[in-house]
Amino acid sequence: MELIKDLGEHELLRRLRKYCHPNLVGDDGAVFKVSEGMELVVSSDMLVENVHFSDRTTPPYMVGWRSVAANLSDLAAMGAYPLGITVALSLSPQTPWDWLESLYQGMKDCLDRFDTFIIGGDLTGGKVSAITEWRCAIAITALGEVKANQKILRNTAQTGDVIVTTGNHGLSRAGLEILLYPEKYQDLQENIKQKLILAHQKPQPRLDVIPRLHPYAPITGMDSSDGLADAIIQICQQSNKGARIYLDKIAPCAEILHITDDATALKWTLFGGEDFELVLCLSPEKAEKLIKGDRPLIKRIGEITEEKPIILIDNSNPDSEVLLDSNEIFNHF
Numbered sequence: 001m002e003l004i005k006d007l008g009e010h011e012l013l014r015r016l017r018k019y020c021h022p023n024l025v026g027d028d029g030a031v032f033k034v035s036e037g038m039e040l041v042v043s044s045d046m047l048v049e050n051v052h053f054s055d056r057t058t059p060p061y062m063v064g065w066r067s068v069a070a071n072l073s074d075l076a077a078m079g080a081y082p083l084g085i086t087v088a089l090s091l092s093p094q095t096p097w098d099w100l101e102s103l104y105q106g107m108k109d110c111l112d113r114f115d116t117f118i119i120g121g122d123l124t125g126g127k128v129s130a131i132t133e134w135r136c137a138i139a140i141t142a143l144g145e146v147k148a149n150q151k152i153l154r155n156t157a158q159t160g161d162v163i164v165t166t167g168n169h170g171l172s173r174a175g176l177e178i179l180l181y182p183e184k185y186q187d188l189q190e191n192i193k194q195k196l197i198l199a200h201q202k203p204q205p206r207l208d209v210i211p212r213l214h215p216y217a218p219i220t221g222m223d224s225s226d227g228l229a230d231a232i233i234q235i236c237q238q239s240n241k242g243a244r245i246y247l248d249k250i251a252p253c254a255e256i257l258h259i260t261d262d263a264t265a266l267k268w269t270l271f272g273g274e275d276f277e278l279v280l281c282l283s284p285e286k287a288e289k290l291i292k293g294d295r296p297l298i299k300r301i302g303e304i305t306e307e308k309p310i311i312l313i314d315n316s317n318p319d320s321e322v323l324l325d326s327n328e329i330f331n332h333f
């Protein structure tokens with residue numbers, strides 16, 4: 001088996017060039033033009049072995065796809081279109097070339113889907129030690145562009161705004177569960193299993209929705225990389241508002257209910273993370289039009305309130321309002 005330590009840095013870079021922009025890589029920096037009248041958006045996200053992925057959960061092609069998708073999701077969350085990404089890797093010298101090749105193929109396929117490129121990066125060796133368990137860390141910086149009046153920010157929600165989400169939440173967490181404990185889910189229908197695993201391994205950044213948001217600007221929002229609950233909390237805190245969220249509107253989808261109990265399913269839906277959907281706030285009139293044009297992808301889940309608490313409302317039992325518990329949110333430390 002070919003290991004990257006036998007290839008050396010220059011040969012590795014030569015092989016990786018075919019996954020990059022044909023003209024922009026090779027100098028000390030990439031030079032490119034930002035379109036007239038647009039603003040530059042810059043965002044970084046890092047993926048670390050045994051934190052965001054592992055051999056058990058994610059083959060290298062999917063590690064590549066996910067790491068690009070997570071970064072393009074942050075551009076979508078800003079309302080921006082991608083211009084390119086840089087990729088910095090720390091790798092064990094024992095990494096097989098095949099692994100790296102698959103990683104880049106996954107990155108490139110995700111980038112191709114959205115007509116964008118790798119425009120630069122960096123490589124370093126990483127030593128396995130008793131302290132640092134990981135062998136691979138991937139740091140990506142994504143560059144994008146957005147018209148000033150189309151920017152999506154977290155701190156502009158207004159009282160009375162409707163909160164909508166794209167897609168479904170909790171699927172990625174359910175997929176991770178099946179990947180981590182396959183023996184528990186041996187009897188589960190194969191098509192359900194595949195849908196959940198794919199949600200975890202091959203998330204789709206919501207760049208597809210951005211053009212459809214243009215008529216309704218300005219919109220408030222962010223992506224749900226750290227979970228639906230985190231997105232609602234971040235938007236409310238940064239906008240100095242609260243929210244009412246309807247539990248029946250965020251009910252876990254059938255596939256998740258197939259693999260776990262109601263309480264766990266709701267927990268995954270609110271706090272699971274890594275679904276990379278968008279959580280958006282806009283006036284009731286605009287929200288109605290957006291939802292009408294985009295059903296069932298975009299759903300109303302609640303509204304922004306002047307009062308600070310974020311309340312979960314159970315329609316079947318209107319007296320039982322509970323506060324959204326921020327202690328459940330994913331925390332790296």
Ligand SMILES: Nc1ncnc2c1ncn2[C@@H]1O[C@H](COP(=O)(O)OP(=O)(O)OP(=O)(O)O)[C@@H](O)[C@H]1O
Pocket residue numbers: 044045070074225226
């Ligand atoms: N190490 C850091 N140094 C400086 N700023 C940072 C650092 N890490 C995050 N930030 C900034 O903090 C803000 C929130 O970052 P955070 O990583 O929580 O958002 P995100 O990238 O959307 O979420 P996720 O990492 O879950 O995808 C961003 O403006 C980001 O640029």
Ligand SMILES: Cc1ncc(C[n+]2csc(CCOP(=O)(O)O)c2C)c(N)n1
Pocket residue numbers: 045046050051052053054057176225226272273274330
């Ligand atoms: C092997 C493995 N174990 C656990 C998880 C779950 N996980 C890791 S990071 C994260 C939140 C987002 O992080 P960030 O804020 O860095 O984007 C979640 C839900 C995984 N993906 N793979």
Ligand SMILES: [Mg+2]
Pocket residue numbers: 044045046
């Ligand atoms: Mg981040």
Ligand SMILES: [Mg+2]
Pocket residue numbers: 073074077222223224225
């Ligand atoms: Mg984000």
Ligand SMILES: [Mg+2]
Pocket residue numbers: 225226
């Ligand atoms: Mg985070």
